[in-house]
Amino acid sequence: MANGYDADVIVIGAGGGGGVIAKELGEKGIKVLVIEAGPWYGNSKWPRPNEEPGAERGSSIDDLDINLLKTTFTDLEDDMNDSISGKFRWGVANRDLSPWIRVVPKGGFTWQSAGVGGTTLLYWANSPRAYPEAFEKEWPISYEEMIPYYEKVENTLPVREATGTAKEDLFYYGAKKMGWKYIQTKDLTEPGYRAQPNAILGVNPMLNNPDFDIQNNQSVGCTLRGHCVNGCSLGPSVDTVAKRSTLVSYIPMALRTGNVEIMPNSFVIKINTGEDNSQGIYAQSVTVRNTFTGEIRELRAKVIVMSCGSIESPRLWLNSGLPENEWVGKGLTNHMIDCVSGIFEEEDLMNALGMSEINPFVGQNSAARFDYPGLGAFEPFGTSPGINSLMIYGTSQKGYYFQNQTTDEEPWDREGIIAGELLKEFMKDYRRTLSIVVFADDSVNQNNGVYLDPEQRDENGFIPIISYELSEEDTLKRDQLVGLACDILRSAGAKTVSRANWPPDVCAHIMSTMRIGYVTDTDCEAKQVKRLFIADTSVLCNGLGGPNPTLTSQALATRTAEKIVAKYFTPATT
Amino acid sequence: MDWTNRDSDLNVWEAVPETGYLEEAYKAFVDSIVPRSPDLAELYGMIQYYGALDFNTDEYLIMSMGSLYVPVAVLGAEVLNTAARQYLYERDGEANVEPPLNGSYFARLTMNERLAVMAVLLGPDRINYFPVQENFALEDILPIFPIMNRLTFMGYYSEWWGYGTTRILPPSQRVLEYFPGSWEQIGYPGPSLGYRAARTYDYTE
Numbered sequence: 001m002a003n004g005y006d007a008d009v010i011v012i013g014a015g016g017g018g019g020v021i022a023k024e025l026g027e028k029g030i031k032v033l034v035i036e037a038g039p040w041y042g043n044s045k046w047p048r049p050n051e052e053p054g055a056e057r058g059s060s061i062d063d064l065d066i067n068l069l070k071t072t073f074t075d076l077e078d079d080m081n082d083s084i085s086g087k088f089r090w091g092v093a094n095r096d097l098s099p100w101i102r103v104v105p106k107g108g109f110t111w112q113s114a115g116v117g118g119t120t121l122l123y124w125a126n127s128p129r130a131y132p133e134a135f136e137k138e139w140p141i142s143y144e145e146m147i148p149y150y151e152k153v154e155n156t157l158p159v160r161e162a163t164g165t166a167k168e169d170l171f172y173y174g175a176k177k178m179g180w181k182y183i184q185t186k187d188l189t190e191p192g193y194r195a196q197p198n199a200i201l202g203v204n205p206m207l208n209n210p211d212f213d214i215q216n217n218q219s220v221g222c223t224l225r226g227h228c229v230n231g232c233s234l235g236p237s238v239d240t241v242a243k244r245s246t247l248v249s250y251i252p253m254a255l256r257t258g259n260v261e262i263m264p265n266s267f268v269i270k271i272n273t274g275e276d277n278s279q280g281i282y283a284q285s286v287t288v289r290n291t292f293t294g295e296i297r298e299l300r301a302k303v304i305v306m307s308c309g310s311i312e313s314p315r316l317w318l319n320s321g322l323p324e325n326e327w328v329g330k331g332l333t334n335h336m337i338d339c340v341s342g343i344f345e346e347e348d349l350m351n352a353l354g355m356s357e358i359n360p361f362v363g364q365n366s367a368a369r370f371d372y373p374g375l376g377a378f379e380p381f382g383t384s385p386g387i388n389s390l391m392i393y394g395t396s397q398k399g400y401y402f403q404n405q406t407t408d409e410e411p412w413d414r415e416g417i418i419a420g421e422l423l424k425e426f427m428k429d430y431r432r433t434l435s436i437v438v439f440a441d442d443s444v445n446q447n448n449g450v451y452l453d454p455e456q457r458d459e460n461g462f463i464p465i466i467s468y469e470l471s472e473e474d475t476l477k478r479d480q481l482v483g484l485a486c487d488i489l490r491s492a493g494a495k496t497v498s499r500a501n502w503p504p505d506v507c508a509h510i511m512s513t514m515r516i517g518y519v520t521d522t523d524c525e526a527k528q529v530k531r532l533f534i535a536d537t538s539v540l541c542n543g544l545g546g547p548n549p550t551l552t553s554q555a556l557a558t559r560t561a562e563k564i565v566a567k568y569f570t571p572a573t574t
Numbered sequence: 575m576d577w578t579n580r581d582s583d584l585n586v587w588e589a590v591p592e593t594g595y596l597e598e599a600y601k602a603f604v605d606s607i608v609p610r611s612p613d614l615a616e617l618y619g620m621i622q623y624y625g626a627l628d629f630n631t632d633e634y635l636i637m638s639m640g641s642l643y644v645p646v647a648v649l650g651a652e653v654l655n656t657a658a659r660q661y662l663y664e665r666d667g668e669a670n671v672e673p674p675l676n677g678s679y680f681a682r683l684t685m686n687e688r689l690a691v692m693a694v695l696l697g698p699d700r701i702n703y704f705p706v707q708e709n710f711a712l713e714d715i716l717p718i719f720p721i722m723n724r725l726t727f728m729g730y731y732s733e734w735w736g737y738g739t740t741r742i743l744p745p746s747q748r749v750l751e752y753f754p755g756s757w758e759q760i761g762y763p764g765p766s767l768g769y770r771a772a773r774t775y776d777y778t779e
Contacts, residue, residue: 051746075765076750078732083724084638085745095745101643105713107696107720165771203772214768223768234767361762362769385762386732394727395720399696400689417696417723419607420689424614424622427731430760458643465713503720 007033007261008569010286010301012268012316015118017536018307019246019254020153020554024561026257030569033057033261033299034254035288038114039093040264041121041231041247042069042238050087050095053292057263061255064238073231077384080230081122088113088122088231092291093265101458102311103465107397108505110466112309116264117247119309123550124228124366124381125199125243127159130552131188131373131545138444139541140517143187149555150186156253157199157244159551164195165224165363166353170344170434171380173352174492175370183371188547191372196379199244199551200228200364201235228365229383265291269460271304271320273529281323283532289459303531303568307557310510310538311464314450317514319461323528327518330449332468333543335376335439335509336478338502340412340485341392342494343429352493357431360388366437370488375477376440376546378485385430392435393418393426397503411486412499426498434494436485439509440478441546445471450513468505511549514538516556523563524556531568535560598681599651600632606688607726621758626730629755630741634729635722637742649710650722653695654680656705661691695719731756733764 001007009025011018014036022032039049044065046054049072072087074080080087084099090112091099102110112119129150135143153159164172175193176182183192204221206212214223220235222242227234232243239252254260270287283304289296306313314329322328346356360382369379382388394417398404401416418426426433448469452462470478486497516524516539524539526532535557537549544552604626615623626632640647658679662671674682680691694703696719704715728734734741738751757764 076733078728078734079745079748082638082728082732082734082745084641098641098643103713104717107717109721109724163772165769165773169773204768207768208770208772210770212770214770217768224771225766225768227765230765359771361766362771384732384765385757385760386728386730389731390724390727394724396696399693402689403693403697419692420609420685421611421614423608424611424625424759427756427760428614428618428622430762 001031005301006299007031007301009303009305009564010035010299011305011307011535012286013037013118013307013309013312013536014116014246014251014262014264015307015309015536016120016246016550017553017557018118018305019250020557021305021307021535021561022260023250023254023257024558025564026254026259028561028565028569029259030565031259032254033263033301035266035268035286035299036116036262036264037092037267037291038116038264040116040262041072041087042066044068046264050093053265057261059255059261061252064252066233066235066237069238069241070233073233075227075230077230077386081387083109088115090114094292100460101456101463103453103463104505104507105465106468106505107503108466108468108507110311110507110510112311112510116251116262117245120245120550121231121247122229123245124364125245126196126366126369126379126548127154127157127199127551128197128369128371128377128547129186130547131371133189133373134441134542134545137542140522146552146555146559149558150551152558153551153554157249159197159199160202162196162198162200162364162367163203163222163224164367166355166358167360167363167380167382167434168195168368169353170349170358170492171368171488174488178488178491180370188371188373191370193368193370196367196369198364198367199249201242201244222364224363226361226363226365226382226384229387267291267460268316269319271316271322271532272298273322279530281528282530303533303564305533305535307536309536310513311450311466311507313534313536313538314513315452315461315464318452325519325528327446327515329451329513330446331444331512331515331518332448332450332466333442333444333511334468334507335543335546336442336470336474336504337506337508338438338478338482339392339435339500340438340482340489341433341435341498342489342492343426343496344432344434344493345495346432348493348495349432358382358434359431360433360435361385370485371547372481372484373545374441375481376438378436378438378481380434380436382435385427388430388435389427391437392498392500393423395503395506396501398501401498411483411490412497415499415501418498434489434492436489438478438482438485439546439548440474440481442474442543443471444512444515444542466505466507470504509543509549511537511540511543516541523567524560525563525567533560533564595676595678596636596647596651597632598678599654600635601627602681602683602688603654603722604631604635604726604730606685606692607723608730609685621755624755624759626726629730629735631726631729633742634734635725638725638729639722646718649707649715650718652705653715653718654691657691657695657703658683660703661687661694731760
């Protein structure tokens with residue numbers, strides 16, 4: 001730009017939030033530069049995205065290349081999701097280099113992906129709204145105010161009711177048999193089960209037709225192939241891919257505005273500020289490090305948006321030496337995730353489903369859910385076996401199963417990591433296993449959060465340490481919800497039920513480390529740094545009561561784009 | 575006597591692992607998580623016999639842990655051997671425990687003893703069983719054992735073994751050469767382009 005700025009707005013991070021705000025601002029005529037630390041998959045300017053630097057930046061919809069995306073997304077879970085060397089890892093594009101380091105002391109892990117699309121590259125696309133009561137409790141803005149923004153994102157992605165396969169039918173069967181109600185509203189006030197609202201295009205209407213050629217299919221629509229988590233590439237073009245990660249939804253729409261440029265392989269290591277009498281401290285530029293060359297440069301904009309996620313946004317604030325705030329990095333909620341699973345016998349499956357197997361690898365990874373305002377939510381799921389086994393049998397804060405005596409009062413038969421011959425026995429029945437992931441409603445606690453390691457650094461600054469403890473009250477909620485999930489498995493006919501009991505610091509839903517009303521004002525502008533906004537899950541005020549956080553952060557980002565334009569880009573202010 | 579390892583001189587021999595030190599520890603560990611199982615083979619077919627040793631999951635762990643920003647493959651083996659040594663000291667008395675030549679305490683345990691040691695490493699008293707390291711804070715060392723557990727599941731049940739002769743090449747150079755044996759054990763057919771599986775359950779009634 002001729003005025004000394006590199007863009008009107010710089011957005012840091014092209015994930016679930018950054019993609020949305022870039023598109024919304026671009027549509028309003030604002031020149032946006034999105035800086036993304038990871039690679040850009042499915043773009044002909046980066047033909048070997050994990051091996052060669054490629055171009056510096058891209059802005060053309062014509063560069064999106066579905067065939068390249070299909071070659072890159074191999075459907076193989078270790079290639080895609082290996083936490084150390086996978087294409088969806090938390091690290092630079094070049095997989096010969098180590099992933100970025102994080103300290104998660106209690107045995108948990110963080111499940112996030114760098115890259116254009118961010119963690120939506122691997123998310124299951126579940127897009128429920130928050131529970132209204134969670135807004136009433138703590139948020140400085142009302143649930144009613146959010147509804148039009150929810151609707152806008154739901155129509156844009158789009159979000160629709162998922163189509164179930166056997167695993168969902170079995171889940172409904174168990175819930176219905178217990179007397180739970182089917183609920184149809186998007187605004188949840190009472191417990192019940194429903195089809196997952198997810199951001200996956202409708203199932204191809206020809207799919208069940210025997211003449212439909214699955215192998216040479218070039219049409220739009222989901223084919224229930226079960227690779228949401230391993231990177232969906234199903235569709236005739238990048239922008240029509242079935243699972244609506246921001247890579248294939250908001251980013252192409254952003255490019256279409258003609259106002260958005262994206263610079264991948266570039267890690268923002270510092271936000272630089274200026275100070276004047278009228279504004280006080282304000283954001284004026286970012287320091288960026290190229291992950292292939294190590295080259296460092298400074299880029300300027302009138303407004304800067306942090307969309308780095310709930311760990312990197314506070315880390316960047318702290319590494320930039322921005323003003324102290326007792327809530328920066330604090331108040332982390334993560335839904336205290338846990339997993340349970342049940343193994344069924346053929347006869348019982350025949351009775352419930354009319355078929356002898358569940359086949360958890362078939363269908364959208366998650367297509368049904370149970371909501372319980374006040375406690376949280378849970379959803380049946382199924383994935384390829386490495387990830388599935390790791391989730392239900394390989395992660396626990398209670399050690400191995402043989403360390404835990406279970407009593408008749410507990411609704412599960414075994415608790416802890418399953419190892420030894422029993423693991424092989426259980427996995428032999430993988431095709432007759434129904435898994436459920438539990439998201440409990442954890443409360444905001446200032447002691448939980450992200451802080452900087454005082455000594456260890458990587459090339460991007462001091463590394464983040466995740467600290468999370470379960471409170472007694474939250475543990476009770478989690479146990480109650482886990483018990484209910486186990487009851488549904490039993491009700492559906494499960495013969496053997498296992499509870500993993502995950503460590504408290506597993507971070508897959510990572511929220512509320514830069515809370516609206518505390519770190520930012522109600523427009524999501526930092527209270528202490530003008531012209532610095534936040535548009536990611538960190539700015540959520542709490543854990544939403546348990547529902548998956550992506551949709552709410554996208555709705556909020558949509559609203560924030562309006563606030564940015566109103567404050568800084570209307571004729572009176574520019 | 576201090577059995578907590580806090581003042582031990584473990585670093586002297588652990589700093590320079592002898593040949594086989596890593597391999598023995600990791601083989602013994604993955605074998606404990608996913609053992610060979612002749613009994614299952616008899617009941618359900620020969621394929622069920624094979625375990626992590628047959629599918630090189632130990633190599634996957636060594637490769638993975640050695641690829642972290644701060645490589646911890648050696649440290650992972652030390653975690654196992656330190657805990658195994660501690661376990662033997664407590665059970666038999668230090669004077670009665672003969673040190674193995676290359677420090678491979680863990681590999682010489684029986685399967686049940688290994689599981690007992692692993693249980694301690696995930697248990698509430700684990701801090702007393704971890705090696706003390708000059709270059710690592712406790713919060714860096716404690717997550718290592720949970721990581722080793724998770725990696726074993728991913729290494730064994732994902733496609734990794736199927737990369738065959740390319741499996742320890744850099745990830746961009748790997749080519750799937752075989753159908754993974756673990757997938758055969760569990761009936762996973764591998765990636766698919768679609769399933770005619772849409773159902774229309776009437777969940778409203």
